[in-house]
């Protein structure tokens with residue numbers, strides 16, 4: 001059994017199963033959201049500008065992958081025993097793909113934390129980064145290949161990388177080729 005060091009953080013964010021489908025908010029799963037900072041126009045703009053599921057970059061990537069003939073599952077736990085979801089999952093190839101939003105996952109090029117509540121945001125975003133790293137470690141330990149892309153990356157380039165990883169994973173899979 002693998003350790004789940006951030007388990008207690010996760011528990012604070014449990015949605016009802018009913019809610020889960022529409023709003024399995026990834027970044028909200030990953031840190032201290034119990035006491036959001038007083039809202040300001042800037043913060044409100046940030047939140048609304050960053051939908052957390054089915055984001056446009058992720059949809060663009062999924063569309064390309066689908067066109068390549070690849071089939072995958074969306075927003076599921078690659079490893080049911082680990083309470084971590086991945087954006088795009090190839091079960092046979094044991095490949096988990098994440099498309100990380102530039103703001104919530106601290107892309108070095110585009111993440112600029114709001115000036116108000118600086119400390120709160122720093123901790124929040126750092127918590128997200130820690131959780132991402134922890135997720136990668138847990139999944140890899142369970143035999144998964146993990147690919148992470150920034151939302152700003154070119155979808156076609158990402159799709160090629162995913163395809164290569166899927167083919168590689170399939171050839172290694174004991175149950176072999178799917179088609």
Ligand SMILES: [Zn+2]
Nearest residue numbers: 102107110152
């Ligand atoms: Zn970025």
